[in-house]
Amino acid sequence: xxxxxxxxxxxxxxxxxxxxxxxxxxxxxxxxxxxxxxxxxxxxxxxxxxxxxxxxxxxxxxxxxxxxxxxxxxxxxxxxxxxxxxxxxxxxxxxxxxxxxxxxxxxxxxxxxxxxxxxxxxxxxxxxxxxxxxxxxxxxxxxxxxxxxxxxxxxxxxxxxxxxxxxxxxxxxxxxxxxxxxxxxxxxxxxxxxxxxxxxxxxxxxxxxxxxxxxxxxxxxxxxxxxxxxxxxxxxxxxxxxxxxxxxxxxxxxxxxxxxxxxxxxxxxxxxxxxxxxxxxxxxxxxxxxxxxxxxxxxxxxxxxxxxxxxxxxxxxxxxxxxxxxxxxxxxxxxxxxxxxxxxxxxxxxxxxxxxxxxxxxxxxxxxxxxxxxxxxxxxxxxxxxxxxxxxxxxxxxxxxxxxxxxxxxxxxxxxxxxxxxxxxxxxxx
Amino acid sequence: xxxxxxxxxxxxxxxxxxxxxxxxxxxxxxxxxxxxxxxxxxxxxxxxxxxxxxxxxxxxxxxxxxxxxxxxxxxxxxxxxxxxxxxxxxxxxxxxxxxxxxxxxxxxxxxxxxxxxxxxxxxxxxxxxxxxxxxxxxxxxxxxxxxxxxxxxxxxxxxxxxxxxxxxxxxxxxxxxxxxxxxxxxxxxxxxxxxxxxxxxxxxxxxxxxxxxxxxxxxxxxxxxxxxxxxxxxxxxxxxxxxxxxxxxxxxxxxxxxxxxxxxxxxxxxxxxxxxxxxxxxxxxxxxxxxxxxxxxxxxxxxxxxxxxxxxxxxxxxxx
Numbered sequence: 001x002x003x004x005x006x007x008x009x010x011x012x013x014x015x016x017x018x019x020x021x022x023x024x025x026x027x028x029x030x031x032x033x034x035x036x037x038x039x040x041x042x043x044x045x046x047x048x049x050x051x052x053x054x055x056x057x058x059x060x061x062x063x064x065x066x067x068x069x070x071x072x073x074x075x076x077x078x079x080x081x082x083x084x085x086x087x088x089x090x091x092x093x094x095x096x097x098x099x100x101x102x103x104x105x106x107x108x109x110x111x112x113x114x115x116x117x118x119x120x121x122x123x124x125x126x127x128x129x130x131x132x133x134x135x136x137x138x139x140x141x142x143x144x145x146x147x148x149x150x151x152x153x154x155x156x157x158x159x160x161x162x163x164x165x166x167x168x169x170x171x172x173x174x175x176x177x178x179x180x181x182x183x184x185x186x187x188x189x190x191x192x193x194x195x196x197x198x199x200x201x202x203x204x205x206x207x208x209x210x211x212x213x214x215x216x217x218x219x220x221x222x223x224x225x226x227x228x229x230x231x232x233x234x235x236x237x238x239x240x241x242x243x244x245x246x247x248x249x250x251x252x253x254x255x256x257x258x259x260x261x262x263x264x265x266x267x268x269x270x271x272x273x274x275x276x277x278x279x280x281x282x283x284x285x286x287x288x289x290x291x292x293x294x295x296x297x298x299x300x301x302x303x304x305x306x307x308x309x310x311x312x313x314x315x316x317x318x319x320x321x322x323x324x325x326x327x328x329x330x331x332x333x334x335x336x337x338x339x340x341x342x343x344x345x346x347x348x349x350x351x352x353x354x355x356x357x358x359x360x361x362x363x364x365x366x367x368x369x370x371x372x373x374x375x376x377x378x379x380x381x382x383x384x385x386x387x388x389x390x391x392x393x394x395x396x397x398x399x400x401x402x403x404x405x406x407x408x409x410x411x412x413x414x415x416x417x418x419x420x421x422x423x424x425x426x427x428x429x430x
Numbered sequence: 431x432x433x434x435x436x437x438x439x440x441x442x443x444x445x446x447x448x449x450x451x452x453x454x455x456x457x458x459x460x461x462x463x464x465x466x467x468x469x470x471x472x473x474x475x476x477x478x479x480x481x482x483x484x485x486x487x488x489x490x491x492x493x494x495x496x497x498x499x500x501x502x503x504x505x506x507x508x509x510x511x512x513x514x515x516x517x518x519x520x521x522x523x524x525x526x527x528x529x530x531x532x533x534x535x536x537x538x539x540x541x542x543x544x545x546x547x548x549x550x551x552x553x554x555x556x557x558x559x560x561x562x563x564x565x566x567x568x569x570x571x572x573x574x575x576x577x578x579x580x581x582x583x584x585x586x587x588x589x590x591x592x593x594x595x596x597x598x599x600x601x602x603x604x605x606x607x608x609x610x611x612x613x614x615x616x617x618x619x620x621x622x623x624x625x626x627x628x629x630x631x632x633x634x635x636x637x638x639x640x641x642x643x644x645x646x647x648x649x650x651x652x653x654x655x656x657x658x659x660x661x662x663x664x665x666x667x668x669x670x671x672x673x674x675x676x677x678x679x680x681x682x683x684x685x686x687x688x689x690x691x692x693x694x695x696x697x698x699x700x701x702x703x704x705x706x707x708x709x710x711x712x713x714x715x716x717x718x719x720x721x722x723x724x725x726x727x728x729x730x731x732x733x734x735x736x737x738x739x740x741x742x743x744x745x746x747x748x749x750x
Binding site for chain 2: 200201202204205206207208209211213277278319322323324325326327
């Protein structure tokens with residue numbers, strides 16, 4: 001393979017806070033050789049390199065998505081490693097971190113190894129599983145953290161379940177600290193949120209949906225933050241969505257606790273009214289929030305309080321969504337819409353591109369110790385070329401994911417991926 | 431009768447209805463009240479039309495009321511027995527809807543335990559759908575029959591003080607009545623313990639009272655709601671006897687209301703839980719039996735109105 005010189009690009013590098021015209025050289029080993037304004041012109045690269053004209057579009061690190069569900073094992077009809085790879089590549093996501101909420105759950109080193117192997121065989125993008133924090137994700141007994149990490153798990157989480165018992169949570173955090181693992185948590189008080197499929201509000205009251213109060217989030221987070229103080233474990237809130245929880249997060253960060261948080265695209269882009277006439281694609285967990293909470297989350301993203309932006313890609317087949325709202329499965333696919341949802345914050349002039357990419361790529365990579373998420377020379381060639389302003393309308397039928405349950409269906413978006421490279425290899429082109 | 435302003439294909443809730451549409455439905459129902467009091471009640475307005483009653487949640491009185499309404503207008507009425515059908519074998523709501531739709535009914539009357547389920551079903555069929563109650567959300571014909579009862583007793587349906595008492599949180603009857611009476615500019619009060627009130631109830635445009643006697647002060651109409659058995663002991667209220675003590679309607683509490691107050695209940699009643707037995711039978715105040723009568727008339731008006739909106743409607747009594 002010859003080196004590739006991508007010229008006439010708008011370089012976005014969160015690691016160097018760079019947003020400038022220039023070019024980039026992908027080396028023969030699939031890593032970034034060099035990049036910068038001096039490589040803007042076609043002739044400025046090494047002799048004999050292949051050339052690609054970026055046409056002035058943005059060249060940025062591929063997204064590192066900390067929250068993705070794949071159906072393997074157990075629900076391959078919803079999403080396989082092959083289909084999730086197609087969807088991720090098209091959405092500009094070059095690393096997916098997979099939730100252990102499978103059937104059976106990823107609480108066994110052999111299952112983690114199986115998933116790693118499947119991903120290596122058929123997935124176009126990098127896929128790393130998180131392992132279950134407790135056996136069977138039942139919230140009672142600790143899983144084998146060291147073995148799970150050795151098998152290739154990159155973090156520990158019980159997925160969309162809170163460990164409700166504070167004694168168990170505390171021990172999990174203590175033990176996880178000793179193996180140095182990042183622990184990821186579902187911050188919903190499980191008892192308070194048990195029956196709810198909508199946020200308690202005027203609107204949900206009118207629809208007559210079973211509700212859960214928004215306070216269920218901050219209650220869970222505040223309890224956990226006390227346990228982080230006790231244990232010193234690395235703690236990550238898997239999805240944060242309310243103003244009150246954001247305040248708690250801010251205070252914890254100011255105190256210097258080892259705490260970080262992700263925000264899901266649908267939580268900062270949509271609010272409860274998108275449920276409209278009982279649209280079950282908008283049934284997500286935690287549920288879509290009131291506008292004040294959505295706005296607070298958007299603001300927190302804009303100021304950089306949030307560490308990672310995720311798609312919370314959760315494929316569900318038609319069967320499990322075409323049901324009365326309360327019975328419908330939770331989740332929305334998002335790999336192909338999360339970049340455009342994030343770019344909307346840029347188009348609204350709330351945030352600059354390097355700062356946005358910090359949350360889309362660099363910071364999530366740092367949290368898990370990946371060397372991707374940046375354009376630093378020597379880093380792996382996980383790149384995307386993005387037409388930042390390209391308008392499009394989400395058509396769920398046209399999504400590459402096996403499941404078509406998009407909460408963003410029919411929405412107008414701006415920003416399309418033109419090409420995606422993983423480890424220097426072109427895996428998607430539009 | 432002149433064409434009424436009723437743009438909806440289905441009747442899914444009163445929240446979607448314009449006040450004029452509500453009043454014209456009631457006018458039409460008034461006519462049917464008189465007709466139903468004659469010996470020969472049957473008309474052939476809906477002759478040739480098929481009406482299917484699909485009750486996923488069992489209800490004797492509402493289902494019978496819809497059945498009678500359809501039959502008196504000459505429709506062929508069929509009750510789909512949900513319990514013994516394939517629905518209990520795991521067929522989804524939408525598959526059932528598609529199957530029924532293929533049999534080409536004209537009117538589908540649906541009750542379901544989940545909010546929004548009837549809306550979902552209505553998206554998948556070609557016929558007109560009447561919501562006979564979905565979860566906690568709406569029960570439009572109940573609100574219409576309550577309105578008809580009030581209008582006939584009070585001579586008007588605006589500027590009345592109406593108190594709705596009991597389990598507001600879980601009640602579709604309460605929600606539909608709040609929307610309907612609110613649209614027609616009545617003053618609505620809700621009386622309930624805080625555990626049985628939805629969040630943000632103040633913003634529904636109603637006054638909230640946790641003290642029943644205060645809430646009943648000067649009321650023209652009192653609507654009592656049924657408290658479900660499973661919610662009585664400990665979960666939402668401490669006990670039946672404490673509930674009756676604080677929120678059960680008796681003559682003493684009712685004395686705070688206007689002298690000509692009427693007492694309503696959607697049925698079936700829990701005597702001694704939400705309403706004193708003697709009061710329930712007081713013919714001067716209790717209009718509970720009248721509500722049942724109005725129910726048939728209102729449902730006839732609804733079925734006829736929706737039938738007229740069917741794309742293949744060829745006029746009253748025309749053979750299909």
